[in-house]
Amino acid sequence: MKCSNQLIRKTHTEQSHLITQLLGIKAPNITILDYKKAGSHKEVFAKLDYPAPKYLICQGQTGKYDFQKESKIPYLECAGYKTLIRLRKRRFRCQICGNMTLAETSLVKKNHQIPGIVNHKIAQKLIEKVSMPAIAESLAVSTSTAIRKLKEFQFKIDLT
Ligand SMILES: [Zn+2]
Numbered sequence: 001m002k003c004s005n006q007l008i009r010k011t012h013t014e015q016s017h018l019i020t021q022l023l024g025i026k027a028p029n030i031t032i033l034d035y036k037k038a039g040s041h042k043e044v045f046a047k048l049d050y051p052a053p054k055y056l057i058c059q060g061q062t063g064k065y066d067f068q069k070e071s072k073i074p075y076l077e078c079a080g081y082k083t084l085i086r087l088r089k090r091r092f093r094c095q096i097c098g099n100m101t102l103a104e105t106s107l108v109k110k111n112h113q114i115p116g117i118v119n120h121k122i123a124q125k126l127i128e129k130v131s132m133p134a135i136a137e138s139l140a141v142s143t144s145t146a147i148r149k150l151k152e153f154q155f156k157i158d159l160t
Contacts, residue, residue: 030087030105041082041140044075048103049090060096067091068102074118074140082140122146 034045052062073085090103118139125135136143 029103030107037081038084041084044083044085045070046085047088047090048105048107050103052092053101055092055094055097055099055101057099058094058097060094062092062094062101065091065093065100073107084140 029050030046030048032044032046036043036045047067049064049067052064054060055062067088068091070086070088073087075083075085085107087105087107089105092101092103093099094101118141121139122135122141122145125138130138132143132146135141135146139146
């Protein structure tokens with residue numbers, strides 16, 4: 001994985017495209033707005049948006065509303081830097097019942113702030129017998145998250 005400073009000199013579209021590639025983000029509805037160094041880590045500012053869908057419950061057409069307050073998603077290391085994604089999700093409002101719904105992405109499961117790829121890395125490190133605080137540190141997640149993963153992982157092993 002390369003993460004060179006040349007990134008900064010690229011045009012915005014190219015830069016956005018490169019960052020999504022570097023981070024392995026395969027979510028077409030996510031647009032990278034900015035990318036900056038913040039102390040010991042890097043931050044990616046992104047938004048999640050797509051054409052207004054139908055509201056699931058009443059099937060009414062929704063319209064674009066505002067963006068939700070950003071959620072912080074810890075992400076993988078990129079050339080030694082922990083990378084945090086600050087993602088703002090589009091809110092849609094149903095034109096019939098007025099209920100709100102939030103844009104969804106496969107990057108993060110609903111009500112879940114740890115992307116699947118980070119879960120995968122935790123499992124991988126657990127196999128390699130990396131200590132829990134070291135896993136938490138290297139993946140920028142809490143120790144309790146790493147421990148919870150370990151339990152889920154052991155549960156899967158018990159089942160096989
Ligand atoms: Zn509705």
